[in-house]
Every structure is written in structure tokens, then in C-alpha cells.
Amino acid sequence: MSTRRTRDAGAVPRSRRLAIASIVAAACLVTAGVVAVGAHTASAQDTVAAAGARSSAGRPERAGDLGARRAQVVSGAVGTAAPGAVRFAYAGDSITARPDSWLHALESDPAVHAVGGYARSGARSDEVSAEVGSVPDAEVLVVEVGTNDVNQAVPTTDTLRSVDAIVRRVGAARVLVVAGPPSDRTTSQWGADRRAGQLVLTAALRRDAEDHGWSFVDPFVPFRAADGGWVSGTTPDGIHPSAAASEVIGRTMAEAITRTAH
Structure with missing residues (x-):
């Protein structure tokens, strides 16, 4: 014992x-x-x-x-409406959802008002399509998706199908499709060349918009270098625009939304 x-x-x-x-x-x-x-x-x-x-x-x-994978989610109305503001909906990824994005830059813009939508950092276009709902009050739908599709080597044809699905779900009278942003990344863990893929995506989105009679805007032109990367000093991480660049992008987006509505 x-x-x-x-x-x-x-x-x-x-x-x-x-x-x-x-x-x-x-x-x-x-x-x-x-x-x-x-x-x-x-x-x-x-x-x-x-x-x-x-x-x-x-x-x-x-x-x-x-930093790139933290989820920022935006849904519903953003900002306060001013009299006569163009009502728009949004569907996007981190380019739209981040705290210093073009969408948040427009919160105080009296010309436009986000009345609903869905955007999440890291989301593929099919994931945005699954989450976004009808926004009956929207005069214009802004579709900014595809960056994460490129990163994850999703075929461009699948991305375009998701764009079509987003448009059907939201039900806005007019649609504004946004180009893919520049990228300083030429690789991904899925084996994709992100920089080259963004250029292919942008060309495909432009053609798809033309085929459907939608509007198209490339607000990244001032920030895209000749090789498809970001102009030096305009991105904090090689993927997203800086806060200062987002302010400029926001002004371009406001003009494009207003033109699309009229």
C-alpha cells in the first residue's frame, strides 16, 4: 500500500x-x-x-x-441621404467593405446615397451573390467583385455568372460594373498570377457590361501602373488602395453612379 x-x-x-x-x-x-x-x-x-x-x-x-483576411462586412444603408441624392445599392468585396473604402468615402457626399447592399472582405463573387438581397429603392446597383475569384483561380466565366446572379437578386433598374483593381501580387496560394488575372478580369467585366447594356467604370486608372500593379505610394499592401487613393476613387464612383442613374 x-x-x-x-x-x-x-x-x-x-x-x-x-x-x-x-x-x-x-x-x-x-x-x-x-x-x-x-x-x-x-x-x-x-x-x-x-x-x-x-x-x-x-x-x-x-x-x-x-491583414488581408480579416473580415470587414458592410450591409444595409451607409451614410445619410441628402435631398435629391441618387440612391444606389452595392455588392462587393474588401475594395468596397474596408473602413477606408470608396463606399465609406461617399458617406458625406450629397450627390449619392447607399441605400442597401452587401460587401465582405475576402468574399468571392458567388459568396456575395449568396448574401446580397433585393434593394427595391436603389436606382443603380454598383457591382465590384472578382478580386478574390482571381486570387483563388476561379474561372472568369464563373465570375460573370455570379455578376448576373447579383444583378437579378438586387433588382435595380440600372447597373454599374466596376473594373478589377491593380495588384502587386503575381502569385497566390491557389497558384494564380493575381496581377495578370486582374487585367483579364477587367477586360471580361467590360465586355459583359457592354453585352448587357450596363455601365462600366474603371476608377483605378490613375493608380494602375503600366504592368498592372499599383502606382508607387498608392497601396499599403499591394492589394488595396490607400485611404488617399480611396478618396479619389470615391469621387470617380460618385460621378459614375450619377451618370448611370441619368
């Missing part, structure tokens, strides 16, 4: 062993730089959880990707 008591007294309880094992495993994941982004909710910015999970494509997310 005394021998058994001595052995039991020196043993580590099972619950404590499991806790120690969990801590060691977590430390290994952090050391490897592997993190995961938690599922999004309908808020301006979701909490990012560091855990050893994998992306939707089965590839690990790394710490350096967190």
Missing part, C-alpha cells in the same frame, strides 16, 4: 497532462506561423482567432496574411 501511495503521489493527473499537451501543441503552431481566421459575422470587423486551422482550400493561413 505504501508503495502505491508513493507512486500515485508523484503522478501527474490526466487532466493536467492534457492541458500541458494542448499548450505544447499551440506553441508549436505559433512557432510555425500557422494561424486561422474565425468565421465571420455581420459586423464591421470580425475577431481573428489564432488556432491551427486551415483555409477553405485546405491550405494553412500564415500570420502575414491576416
Whole structure:
């Protein structure tokens, strides 16, 4: 009996062993730089959880990707309407959803007013299509999607089908399609050349708009270098426009929305 008591007294309880094992495993994941982004909710910015999970494509997310992968979500009306403002809806990804995006730059613009829509950073066009709803009060629908399709090597034909679906779901009388932005990235974890893909996407979106009788705008012209990347000093991460660039993009968008409405 005394021998058994001595052995039991020196043993580590099972619950404590499991806790120690969990801590060691977590430390290994952090050391490897592997993190995961938690599922999004309908808020301006979701909490990012560091855990050893994998992306939707089965590839690990790394710490350096967190800034681009944090989910910013915008839905519903944005800003306050001024008398006579053109009412528009929006459907987009991070180019539209980020806090310093063109959409937020227009919050105080008396010429236009966002009355509804859906945009989420990291969203593919099919995901935007699944989330956006009807906006019956909108005179114009602004469609800004495809950046994440390019990143994830989604065929352009699939993106165009999603654009058509977005237009049907929102039901606005007029449609304004937005070009793809520049990109300083020539690779992605899905094996895509993001810079070349954005140029292909923009050409396809322009043709699709022409075929449907929709309006088209490329607000990124002043910021797109000859090689399809961003002009130096106009992007913080090689993917998104800077806050100053977004202000200029917002003015271009306001003019395009107004022209489309009339």
C-alpha cells in the first residue's frame, strides 16, 4: 500500500497532462506561423482567432496574411441621404467593405446615397451573390467583385455568372460594373498570377457590361501602373488602395453612379 501511495503521489493527473499537451501543441503552431481566421459575422470587423486551422482550400493561413483576411462586412444603408441624392445599392468585396473604402468615402457626399447592399472582405463573387438581397429603392446597383475569384483561380466565366446572379437578386433598374483593381501580387496560394488575372478580369467585366447594356467604370486608372500593379505610394499592401487613393476613387464612383442613374 505504501508503495502505491508513493507512486500515485508523484503522478501527474490526466487532466493536467492534457492541458500541458494542448499548450505544447499551440506553441508549436505559433512557432510555425500557422494561424486561422474565425468565421465571420455581420459586423464591421470580425475577431481573428489564432488556432491551427486551415483555409477553405485546405491550405494553412500564415500570420502575414491576416491583414488581408480579416473580415470587414458592410450591409444595409451607409451614410445619410441628402435631398435629391441618387440612391444606389452595392455588392462587393474588401475594395468596397474596408473602413477606408470608396463606399465609406461617399458617406458625406450629397450627390449619392447607399441605400442597401452587401460587401465582405475576402468574399468571392458567388459568396456575395449568396448574401446580397433585393434593394427595391436603389436606382443603380454598383457591382465590384472578382478580386478574390482571381486570387483563388476561379474561372472568369464563373465570375460573370455570379455578376448576373447579383444583378437579378438586387433588382435595380440600372447597373454599374466596376473594373478589377491593380495588384502587386503575381502569385497566390491557389497558384494564380493575381496581377495578370486582374487585367483579364477587367477586360471580361467590360465586355459583359457592354453585352448587357450596363455601365462600366474603371476608377483605378490613375493608380494602375503600366504592368498592372499599383502606382508607387498608392497601396499599403499591394492589394488595396490607400485611404488617399480611396478618396479619389470615391469621387470617380460618385460621378459614375450619377451618370448611370441619368
